Amino acid sequence: MMKFLRNGIMLCAFFTLFVSVLKAQEAVKIPIKAVVRASNGDPIKGATISVEGSDVLTISNQSGEFSLSVPANSAFTVSATGYQNSLVIATPDLNQITLKNEDRIVNVGFKKVEESSLPAGVSSVNLAKLFEKNFTTYGLDGMEAFAPGFNGNNLWGMNSSLILIDGVPRDVVSITPNEIEEITFLKSASAVALYGSRGAKGVILITTKRGDQSKQKINVRSNIGLNVPKRFPQYLGSSEYMTLYNEALVNDGLAATYSPETIYNHSGVNPYRYPSVDYYSSEYLKNSYARYDGVAEISGGNDRARYYTNLGFSSNGSLLNFGEAMENNTTDRFNIRGNVDMQLTKALKARVDASAVFSNGGGVNTNYWGSAATLRPYLFTPLIPISMIEASDDVSKAMIKNATIIDGKYILGGTQLDQTNPFAAIYAGGNNRFVQREFQFTTGIDADLNGLLKGLTFNTSMGVDYLNRYNQGYRNGYATYQPNWTTYSGSTLIGSLTRWGEDTKTGVQNIADSYYRQTISLSGQLNYNTTVSNNHHISAILLAAAYRQSQSEIYQPTTNSNLGLQLNYDFSKKYFLELTGAVVRSPKMPPGNRIAFSPAATIGWKLKEESFLKKVSFIDDLTLTASAGILNTDLDFDEYFAYESIYTATGGTWFGWNDGVGTQSTDSRRGTNMDLTFAQRKEISIGIKGAMFKNVLDFSANVFRNNITGIIGQINVLYPNYFTTGFPASSFVPYSNY
Template sequence: MKYIKIVLVSCGLCLGFILGAVAQTTETEPDTSGIDSLVHVAYGTVSLKDLAGAISILNPSSYLDKHYGTYPLDGTEAFIGGSNLWNIGTALVLIDGVPRSLVDITANEIEQISFLKGASAVVLYGSRAANGVILITSKRGKAGNRQSRIRANAGINVPKSYPEYLGSAEYMTYYNQAAKNDGLAPLYDDATISNYASGSNKYRYPDVDYYSSDYLRKAYHTYSGNGEFSGGNDRARFYAFAGFESQNSLLNFGEGNNELNTRFNIRGNVDLKLNNTISAYINVSTIFANSRTALGDYWGQAAIIQPQRFAPLIPISLIEANAQAAQALVKGSRNIIGGKYLLGGTQQYLTNPIADAYAGGYNIFTSRQFQYTSGIDVDLKKTLKGLSFHGQVSIDYSNTYNQTLNNTYAVYVPTWSNAADSITQLTLYNKDSKTGTQNLTNTFSDQLIDFNFHVDYKNTFNEKHNVSAILLASGLQRRMTGDYQYRTNSNLGLQLSYNYDHKYYADFSGAVVNSTKLAANKRVAFSPTVSLGWLLSEEGFLKNSEVVDRLKLTASAGIINTDLDFDVRNYYLYNAVYSSTAFFSWADGTFTNRATTISRGENLNLSYAKRKEVNLGIDGALFKNKLDFRGSVFLIEKNGIPLQSFTQYPSYFFTTFPETSFVPYTNFGANSYKGADIQFNLHEKLGEAKLTIGLAGTYVTTKALKRDELFADQYRNRAGKPIDAIFGLVSEGFFNSQNDINGHASQKFGVTKPGDIKYKDQNQDGMIDDRDEVMIGRWMNPFTGGLNITAQIKDFTLFVLATGSFGGTDIKRNSYYWVSGATKYSAVVRDSWTEETKNTATYPGLSTLGSNNNFRTSDFWSYRTDRINIAKVQLTYSFPGRVLKNSFVKGLNIYASGSNLLTISKNREVMELSIGSIPQTRFYNLGLKADF
């Protein structure tokens, strides 16, 4: 693999030097195209002054020097209000017009990001774009002097917090308390608890903390570097990028010391002017990523295994010299850790995360991606002034797989002497085996072919009438491992635009969409949109205003037909599905036959879901461009969402055994979305300081308009509630006595005892069951936004980024909070209910038998996710020109930054805690950027 990387880098550098040589042998003129004033939209660009509403843009090159990061959408909440465009659903990500993933590109490689939100902005992309489009355009070379830029970064990731679990002695104490609550005898006697509490022999009385410094580093590092090279002339231009990143892990023992994530990527964009009529371009990108990890799920197991179960390491020195059988096992072991220890375990725990890291082997996840795009632009002005043709074809291929070296290993259970802390016997489970065989598993491939061709017309008549048009055809074919058929998408598009003197705007855009997810008679549909604009600042009553520099109003409406709501894993929802399933016997069991069942009925009239939208937009600048702003309000209704509407059919259309349903999918469901987004930027100079303050936010409220439901109690209806509503029980404290239980509505979730959660009887029927669930919150945050501040004083620049989200709810439902039976106990049980603490307890009574009553969705476990994050602080120093005057270095910046620094929230501790996974971290970075 290293040779492949060397060859690719060499090819990229050679390409740069060849094109650079071409640039030096031909007279050139500086590029004055004003590309920075252009905005990339669907299948083209428009001037910033002509930009329609419901579109936001980011130019990473304008802020990367003060806000460095590699993730393309880092800080979007503070710049445009967030990347979840109006909360309709997952937006379509296009890189250079091709459906790709955000991880396929870094912020360094990006020229511009366009967030296309409104229906008129996305309709040319057809049904696949109904949830909005994030259009990413990579950098290209410019005619002029050859430019080079390098960056180097080194940072550390410091965990914010770890779970707090009870130690062995405390666990035993609380487990005994749980047994007492159940009316059972204690499992652990006082002497046993005392031995574990004393810590006198951690091998005989283990108290394992998987989050201690015995196994984890205080921080792990991230190193990255990249180089950019560009140049060319009026005939050929190039842009080349190469980047590398490596990151180790928190584990500091065994195979954990070898854990490493690496990513190497190369991008090359070449533009060629073949003659005065024809231009062409080629974009190539490759990504090589590897991730080496120890076998076993360390973080997942660390949240499960109780601390007293076993000692992970058994000291050989504690084995009695005359214990011949034990000594023989030592000599036969192939896994002597550090020359001092055997691997510990039990018959129940034949493997464990610590032994896995020492002797289990490793896994290497490998990802390889290749992306190729080529296009041609033909100026047809000789045929008709303003006419041009554009075509693009892309081929992407990616492949991932796991390469695993699996070892088996023996674990040992010691028998301790009663007279002394020495080992008299070892019990062996499993055996040591290192075959050296590597296994390839989880192979996955993804192939994509994408194309689009369009004819454009753009002209101006009488210096006032500006007209443009696009007629296009696009399509893609994609297939992933496991697909039974290709994922296809195709559409025709038409856009007709007119503006009078860049003052009055009108646009009609539409697409003819086609989807193989529908029956032949319903596959084709037309999506129309219209939009209008008015530049008020060009009117006489504002043209000479000392306050208003620019003010533009826009309005648009449209309908987009979409198949995004059709499950891609179940492509042909319009078809009936029959299958062979349950069996029956006859003739007194002499013969058996299998039954044929149906899981859905046929509906050849199943059609697209429709996004119907109206939005109004405003953008402008005030006070000599010191304040600029952009915003929109919108109302969207999505109806015709496909679902099986069981309540609309007789009950005999479906049965439970064998599971059978004649109910077809119909266009029944409907949702509505309404809200607003806004962006403000204030530019001010205070003495020698230049200050920029940016504020952005998006507010979206949703409603489920139609749902397949038939509840007797209206409060249970999902229709009329937010589409992300959380339904659960309402708690009323704890039962403090049996009389309290007897006097309350009967709770139908198993045996109820004092210390259990008491729930409200919503329908007053004398029992608590699922019919008492009401809305207790919503998963998503209706408001997301942020603030960015830039203060520049001489050669120093301070950048601060804060983000926030409000209005959401989450449920504490993982094993850290839902503690029952013999599971691992976390610190939350310290506040559990007992007879002695019933007036102050904040956690239900413990039980060794489980508790279906307590551990279910209710407002007892809910918490608000309102938060403000200090997401980034960066201080940058730019070396002044006089220092670099006689140097080959044209520019030099050094910077220090911190990310994810602080969360301000009532529930910060809950939100910053990760259970069963790598902990959340703060990232501190030092970096350098040099231009040549």
């Protein structure tokens, strides 16, 4: 009994001493005041400092500095977006923490790779990071500076780049820069081979923002600005125009059209009788207009679900500043986007994205800017003062009794040749409103198939989009008046008026220019990744993808379907090999030629990993690549059944007979060609990319030979003239590959 009692007393004493030591250690805290910096020495603001085993949490300020008190030798974690997390031990002399740059994961289509391992002919731009310190209203604005080979919508000098937003063919204008996480430009043949025929001239991948595993974050941003034209065209007055026009005629050996008296009269003697209209004057245009927008982003989540929501609104004004344009001169846009990523089980993930865009724009029923560029300044007077009508002209006064009166003192001017004109249309022609609604839905499932084969995964994605737009408004008829001038005792008055047209207001709202577009996209792929003996990295992708886009008033939808296989191998992340093959299909080709095979290959050498460069401190990356491919495509060719001949009586030549009855001939429009096939993009490219001085300087260059052969066309001049006839207008030349 005493033995157990003695042991119990000793055990109690031990625990008492242990707890006392713990409390003593807990009580001894040291102050930490340090700065968080990147590898290049720049301070990192917004870095999160979380103390292990405690709820203490602080964030570095604008200068990267933070301070807190923690137990000596305790551990805490420093993390920041774009940098690798760092576990730090608290010591009294701790004054600086350096975070290494995180190798960003980039979407390159049907797979994701580290930014430092981007394939040949691929550029990526982290737009979300750029947008933190910049502003733009268009997603691809200024991308030429960050993506070599990109110019407008062209990649490596080719038109018709395929633009995909979250894997679905969509318009860039359907998304704002606030919603974009990154943009990837696939330029080389090997980079776009898996996208089939429609991607043969380059692919632009836009990836939207998603939620992450963090506490809920709410970001609000608002922008307001004035759009000020740098300058308007220096518009010629009537006298200057007439003088220069006469000079041009004389230079051509022709007689002058305008007399000196006419030129003098249009120099400002009477602007109503001798007009000199400046379409760019402050009388019609403002010197600026406002644009403002606002966006709210809400994101967060945990290990089971992550979410992101974007609410945005923008409004644009107009320079027009008279008539109906004063009340119908803004374009408003509201958008909402949301997505959820869910970890359903250990092996199954799901994602759901939805977006809606509502756009409305007010306008007038004329093209003012087109008229300003083409109409001469002396043709007509926009507004005619009622006060200049001769007092005894009762006929004219009765004529304008029910006319459209502007500002209580003007009627609309015009001539027999200019009965309708942009000024009269804006003052009295009514207004219109552009309405557009766009809905986008994307969903996908990711499955981990390690249970079947280690390294095997499956992904599938489906997108459904619908867009509808139309114009609604009031289209009023209006009358314009041509004055007939007289002069009495040195006073110029309007002796009579000639009216052109009628003032009509039905009050009926018209719906016109209706358009719709529907897109359905579907893809599925098997992915395999494995490593052998720590040095041999092998991966493969087997996929099937298709989309269909139908539009109003177009019978044949745009379709694209293809099967693809890609094999990748790298040795110690030093030597790379990529082999890609795609089977493409096009309904535009003859039945026997609708399927084609597109091969591509890439090799790469990461020189930085070689022993002779690995110890060179100022070189961070240096990679050489070479690629080649032959891609089959039906781009730039919109005809269906072009391989068939056409005989038609529509537009045929009329023949008359003795009985006086005429008939039309049946003519050939083209011949048959069942050997018609795809055009081909044939390419060889060599590239180099690198980074130096702790990634402060990066560079890339590509030298390539790009040749598109087998372009489809119906070219008569390549055949002897007996293949075509001038009467009747017939042709037996088929569509062929040139």
